[in-house]
Amino acid sequence: MYKFMQDKITHSAEIIKDAVKNYQRIAVACSFGKDSMATVLLAREVNPKIPVFSILTVFKPQATFEYLTKMNEQLKLNVTVYMVAREVPPILKDAGIAVKLLPAARFEAESAELEMVYGKKIYAAAPDRCCELLKVEPAKEAVKNYDAWVCGLRNTEGRTRKDYKEVEYRGLVKVNPILTWTEEEVLGYLEAKGVELHPWYNRVFSDGRKIRSLGCEPCTVPIYDWQDERDGRWKGTNKCGGECGIHTKKLK
Numbered sequence: 001m002y003k004f005m006q007d008k009i010t011h012s013a014e015i016i017k018d019a020v021k022n023y024q025r026i027a028v029a030c031s032f033g034k035d036s037m038a039t040v041l042l043a044r045e046v047n048p049k050i051p052v053f054s055i056l057t058v059f060k061p062q063a064t065f066e067y068l069t070k071m072n073e074q075l076k077l078n079v080t081v082y083m084v085a086r087e088v089p090p091i092l093k094d095a096g097i098a099v100k101l102l103p104a105a106r107f108e109a110e111s112a113e114l115e116m117v118y119g120k121k122i123y124a125a126a127p128d129r130c131c132e133l134l135k136v137e138p139a140k141e142a143v144k145n146y147d148a149w150v151c152g153l154r155n156t157e158g159r160t161r162k163d164y165k166e167v168e169y170r171g172l173v174k175v176n177p178i179l180t181w182t183e184e185e186v187l188g189y190l191e192a193k194g195v196e197l198h199p200w201y202n203r204v205f206s207d208g209r210k211i212r213s214l215g216c217e218p219c220t221v222p223i224y225d226w227q228d229e230r231d232g233r234w235k236g237t238n239k240c241g242g243e244c245g246i247h248t249k250k251l252k
């Protein structure tokens with residue numbers, strides 16, 4: 001690994017070290033996308049016991065459930081999943097993964113109403129509301145007992161991520177240790193660590209497009225190399241390339 005990259009890794013680890021020292025009640029979020037995986041690896045090197053949580057939704061691809069289960073076992077992450085759903089997905093149950101189920105009635109009622117009015121699923125008719133109910137609300141629940149959280153946000157991912165800081169103080173402290181890493185650096189770091197990627201990153205479509213930012217299945221499409229990583233998120237909606245709200249809304 002180039003010295004430049006090693007310096008970046010050292011800098012990121014220092015950010016996490018400071019946060020762990022300053023905030024005893026701290027956790028790391030993991031969506032099991034590439035950036036999350038790099039962040040979790042770094043955080044666990046600093047503090048092998050740092051809690052890991054993941055916000056899943058009923059619309060995440062099955063491959064994400066499988067990859068989470070595999071990585072949780074391989075890396076001994078002891079992840080806690082937060083999810084709006086009536087039942088724990090069998091794959092997580094069978095693996096003994098801790099799942100905090102959040103009530104699904106409101107989501108189901110709003111989904112049914114939107115589908116009746118617009119003839120579309122909630123993620124197509126009202127993606128902001130869908131993300132609010134399935135991602136932002138569970139994230140609030142996940143962080144409610146923490147003073148700080150660490151995540152894999154990077155400022156080269158897309159138009160909405162350019163102005164973040166490595167540490168943000170907004171009630172709940174948010175730590176973005178790999179903020180300045182590039183996509184190539186994240187992939188190179190995971191390769192050097194011998195950590196396999198979520199299988200969707202390895203799919204190359206016939207026109208050369210790839211999945212470069214992973215989300216829920218209906219809101220993730222492949223994109224070209226010249227596009228911003230997040231351009232494949234919420235394509236065809238006014239939220240395209242945007243945010244689910246976890247990084248933009250007040251969680252606490």
Ligand code: SF4
Pocket residue numbers: 057059122123126127128130131132134135215216217218219244
């Ligand atoms: S990413 Fe799409 S499916 Fe997932 S919560 Fe947001 S709108 Fe809903």
